[in-house]
Amino acid sequence: xxxxxxxxxxxxxxxxxxxxxxxxxxxxxxxxxxxxxxxxxxxxxxxxxxxxxxxxxxxxxxxxxxxxxxxxxxxxxxxxxxxxxxxxxxxxxxxxxxxxxxxxxxxxxxxxxxxxxxxxxxxxxxxxxxxxxxxxxxxxxxxxxxxxxxxxxxxxxxxxxxxxxxxxxxxxxxxxxxxxxxxxxxxxxxxxxxxxxxxxxxxxxxxxxxxxxxxxxxxxxxxxxxxxxxxxxxxxxxxxxxxxxxxxxxxxxxxxxxxxxxxxxxxxxxxxxxxxxxxxxxxxxxxxxxxxxxxxxxxxxxxxxxxxxxxxxxxxxxxxxxxxxxxxxxxxxxxxxxxxxxxxxxxxxxxxxxxxxxxxxxxxxxxxxxxxxxxxxxxxxxxxxxxxxxxxxxxxxxxxxxxxxx
Numbered sequence: 001x002x003x004x005x006x007x008x009x010x011x012x013x014x015x016x017x018x019x020x021x022x023x024x025x026x027x028x029x030x031x032x033x034x035x036x037x038x039x040x041x042x043x044x045x046x047x048x049x050x051x052x053x054x055x056x057x058x059x060x061x062x063x064x065x066x067x068x069x070x071x072x073x074x075x076x077x078x079x080x081x082x083x084x085x086x087x088x089x090x091x092x093x094x095x096x097x098x099x100x101x102x103x104x105x106x107x108x109x110x111x112x113x114x115x116x117x118x119x120x121x122x123x124x125x126x127x128x129x130x131x132x133x134x135x136x137x138x139x140x141x142x143x144x145x146x147x148x149x150x151x152x153x154x155x156x157x158x159x160x161x162x163x164x165x166x167x168x169x170x171x172x173x174x175x176x177x178x179x180x181x182x183x184x185x186x187x188x189x190x191x192x193x194x195x196x197x198x199x200x201x202x203x204x205x206x207x208x209x210x211x212x213x214x215x216x217x218x219x220x221x222x223x224x225x226x227x228x229x230x231x232x233x234x235x236x237x238x239x240x241x242x243x244x245x246x247x248x249x250x251x252x253x254x255x256x257x258x259x260x261x262x263x264x265x266x267x268x269x270x271x272x273x274x275x276x277x278x279x280x281x282x283x284x285x286x287x288x289x290x291x292x293x294x295x296x297x298x299x300x301x302x303x304x305x306x307x308x309x310x311x312x313x314x315x316x317x318x319x320x321x322x323x324x325x326x327x328x329x330x331x332x333x334x335x336x337x338x339x340x341x342x343x344x345x346x347x348x349x350x351x352x353x354x355x356x357x358x359x360x361x362x363x364x365x366x367x368x369x370x371x372x373x374x375x376x377x378x379x380x381x382x383x384x385x386x387x388x389x390x391x392x393x394x395x396x397x398x399x400x401x402x403x404x405x406x
Contacts, residue, residue: 005384007256015214017184020145024186027123027146031097036392038095039278043396048277048320049311053091054100056292057084057112059284059353061105063129064165065154067234069227069293070104070284071353077284081111083301087282088119090306100125101147102292104284107132113140116147125150127190129164130176138179150188150219151177155197163196181214188260189215193244194223194234202247207255217258220244222370226293226332228354230364238368245370245378252382263329263370266389268377270328270370275320276398280310287351290319293332294339295357296348315346324398329371336364 012021035051042049058078059071071077079087088099099122106112106126116124123146130151133141141147153173154163160170180187189210191201200206202220210218222241225232236244245264252259265271273279274291281289287297288309298315310316319342323331332339340361342348350357380386 004254004256008258011211011256012186012216015181015184016186016216017142017145020142020185023120023145024123024148027097027121032123033392035095035097036278040396043277047311048317049094049307050277050279051096052098052100052273052279053087053096053282053306054102054279054292055079055084055087055282056102056104056284057106057115058109059104060108061103061129062108062131062166063105063169066163066165067223067225067227067229067231069295072104074353077353078109079282079284079286079301081115083286084111084115085118087301087306088122092119092122094307097122098125099123100127102127105129105132107137113137113144116141116144120144120146122146123148125188127152128176130173130180131169133176133179135179135182138176138183138185141180142183142185148186148188149176149180150190151180152190152192153177153201154192156200159196159200163194177213177215186216187214188217188219188258190219190221192221192223193236193240195236195240196234198236198240198244202244204251204255207251207257207259211255211257215257217260219260219262220248222263224293224330224333224369225367226360226364228356228360230360232365232367235367238372241368241370242372242378249378249381252380252385264377264389265394266380266386268379269395270372271395271398272323272328272330275324275328275331276394276396277320278393278396280316282306283351285351285353287349288313288316289351290316290323294319295351296343297351298346298348315342315348318342318346320398325402327369327371328373328395328399328402329369332361332364333367333369334371336361336366 039051060076061072101124125148127150157170223234225235281292286301288299289297299309327334
């Protein structure tokens with residue numbers, strides 16, 4: 001474990017722009033830890049304001065991925081620069097310093113780089129397919145120094161075209177990836193694992209390919225069959241979900257690569273970042289949603305203070321508590337009926353452009369998620385990951401009621 005960790009640290013120092021790395025360590029590292037500590041302190045007072053806010057800044061995208069829940073084929077809806085600045089400034093005043101930027105494709109937003117430039121005291125993770133990151137944009141990102149592109153790769157050449165609804169998808173994505181790495185930007189690769197790509201991308205060979213290319217971290221999501229055209233045949237089986245967890249835990253101790261997951265604590269128990277309150281989502285229309293795949297809201301960023309909206313929302317409070325009573329996993333996948341009941345109870349607005357989200361919930365077939373309640377959790381083997389999760393990424397007591405009732 002020590003050798004891969006030292007190799008990883010050396011690789012980061014050698015391949016990342018020092019100014020960019022300094023901003024990451026301060027704005028995400030030091031200030032990010034502080035924001036989680038503030039979150040825990042507020043929790044004791046019954047106040048929930050997430051330390052990590054994810055913002056889908058527009059719905060538009062140049063690809064048409066299988067199972068996408070975003071209205072990428074509809075007229076463009078976006079959060080304008082004024083409202084983006086308002087969201088971040090309000091969150092900053094309450095201790096936040098890290099924000100996830102999603103779409104659609106964020107690089108289609110005309111004000112993205114101006115927005116990043118307005119907040120040099122923050123750090124941003126931009127979820128992107130990478131195809132619009134030209135050499136010029138990569139140089140601008142390096143100059144800004146406060147954003148890490150997380151570039152999605154969904155399979156080898158044939159699978160990538162099939163999964164993402166385009167031609168030459170992988171090569172165009174790799175060009176954007178290389179532009180970032182050549183400019184010494186901290187860069188990650190994300191994969192939404194499904195049945196057609198798990199055998200190709202959940203492998204040590206693939207991760208070593210990323211390392212050799214210069215990638216700094218990887219993030220494995222799991223495919224969620226939601227939205228207007230869910231492809232249930234792509235969803236992982238419970239055995240495959242366990243295989244993902246086991247692989248990630250083992251590779252963390254073996255390879256000089258950061259490997260992120262957002263579904264488990266240090267002891268290997270499943271969790272949901274929405275249910276424990278550590279993260280909520282703002283959609284392209286400004287709706288304040290429980291998470292990106294729950295496209296309903298009772299508040300909007302244009303109504304006033306984001307802090308007031310998040311901390312006083314009965315809808316979000318009820319969602320967190322009810323979800324945590326039913327599952328440690330994804331309530332949308334496991335209990336779409338519970339999601340529908342909550343939406344109707346609070347008369348929440350469908351925040352999609354298509355306005356069919358309720359019908360989509362009604363049509364869903366309940367299935368497994370990351371929670372496999374068999375009692376055979378897979379704890380972290382790497383001591384640093386285990387310690388960090390124990391302190392800053394755990395369920396924060398959200399599931400205490402459920403555990404006591406089991």
